[in-house]
Amino acid sequence: MALQCGIVGLPNVGKSTLFNALANNKAEAANFPFCTIEPNVGVISVPDPRLGELEALVNPQRVIPTSMEFVDIAGLVKGASRGEGLGNKFLANIREVDAIAHVVRCFDDENIVHVDGRVDPMADKGVIDAELQLKDLESIEKRLQRVEKIAKSGDADAKREVAVLKMYTEALENGNNARSVEASEEDLEIIGHLNLLTIKPVIYVANVDEESIHTGNEFVDALREGVKDENALVITVSAAIESQIAEIEDKEERDMFLEEYGLQESGLSRLIRAAYEILNLITYFTAGVQEVRAWTIERGWKAPQAAGVIHTDFERGFIKAEVIKLGDYQEFKTEAGCRENGKISIEGKEYIVKDGDIMHFRFNV
Numbered sequence: 001m002a003l004q005c006g007i008v009g010l011p012n013v014g015k016s017t018l019f020n021a022l023a024n025n026k027a028e029a030a031n032f033p034f035c036t037i038e039p040n041v042g043v044i045s046v047p048d049p050r051l052g053e054l055e056a057l058v059n060p061q062r063v064i065p066t067s068m069e070f071v072d073i074a075g076l077v078k079g080a081s082r083g084e085g086l087g088n089k090f091l092a093n094i095r096e097v098d099a100i101a102h103v104v105r106c107f108d109d110e111n112i113v114h115v116d117g118r119v120d121p122m123a124d125k126g127v128i129d130a131e132l133q134l135k136d137l138e139s140i141e142k143r144l145q146r147v148e149k150i151a152k153s154g155d156a157d158a159k160r161e162v163a164v165l166k167m168y169t170e171a172l173e174n175g176n177n178a179r180s181v182e183a184s185e186e187d188l189e190i191i192g193h194l195n196l197l198t199i200k201p202v203i204y205v206a207n208v209d210e211e212s213i214h215t216g217n218e219f220v221d222a223l224r225e226g227v228k229d230e231n232a233l234v235i236t237v238s239a240a241i242e243s244q245i246a247e248i249e250d251k252e253e254r255d256m257f258l259e260e261y262g263l264q265e266s267g268l269s270r271l272i273r274a275a276y277e278i279l280n281l282i283t284y285f286t287a288g289v290q291e292v293r294a295w296t297i298e299r300g301w302k303a304p305q306a307a308g309v310i311h312t313d314f315e316r317g318f319i320k321a322e323v324i325k326l327g328d329y330q331e332f333k334t335e336a337g338c339r340e341n342g343k344i345s346i347e348g349k350e351y352i353v354k355d356g357d358i359m360h361f362r363f364n365v
């Protein structure tokens, strides 16, 4: 299940620079395979230091990280919802992604043209939001026309849906994104069928200049303040610097470069992990001499469903799971050591897999 994160924003704000940096990402060469599906879709490994720790303990033949896809989406202009620019295609591309990385220009540079001739992150974000909101209103309106008819005949479900659709219409008409609506689980299920654009989880990527990587700047502050009610992450990254880092082949050289900028890890790693987080994803591991591997599941999944990510047979024939915590593995060094010390727990079908669990599934088909 390769989840996709779409890179969205106004033209010329640094989307492709960021995407290319992701695509080129050489950080930990082996752990960061990248392959191109289409010119603008990249499969990118999710960096996870725990994989390296497990590798050191198990010494396997290979290590396989889990991955996600990033999509470089064309820049959006005002009027996109009416088909201006690449409007319709752009919006269709966003419809397909699971999450959005919204790049906002937070750097001053006379040489880089801003489509509206000024740097103003909240205004930029507003342009994009407005287009997406108009499209969402259109989707809701279409649905409403159908459901209202059914509701008139007294159908309770339809009435319920009409109420939910109207709640979202009101929010969108007031310039809010659907994700900011305080909705119940039930509301979310109803609205979920429409796959609205502004309900998708978002990370705001504040694209800053070199000087502002650590300190941020007034633009980043304005952005943070402006989105604080949206339940969204803001990440400060310099796409320009990231693309330079990503071009360095040699790991030592790259680490030196990072150090020079006072960075512990590349902004890309933070971005990738943030995308993982907003999608409510967690990782479990399998560890054997052949392979140490990370697997992606959703938070809250039970053991059989988690096993199904490896193979559907694992889910169908699930008997039990043996679970080791990474900390225990580190303390007792081997699986046998964990067993001797009672650190392998046997879990059944109802076990909810936790982030970082090392799993061994028993199944029968």
Ligand SMILES: Nc1ncnc2c1ncn2[C@@H]1O[C@H](COP(=O)(O)OP(=O)(O)OP(=O)(O)O)[C@@H](O)[C@H]1O
Binding pocket: 009, 010, 011, 012, 013, 014, 015, 016, 017, 018, 074, 075, 076, 107, 109, 112, 207, 208, 209, 210, 237, 238, 239, 240, 241
């Ligand atoms: N943090 C930054 N500081 C300075 N310049 C930057 C930064 N990030 C990107 N740029 C520059 O901004 C310009 C536009 O970048 P890029 O092509 O990535 O934009 P884009 O959002 O993909 O545009 P489009 O929508 O037209 O595809 C490039 O010249 C790039 O080098």
Ligand SMILES: [Mg+2]
Binding pocket: 015, 016, 017, 074, 075
């Ligand atoms: Mg581009």
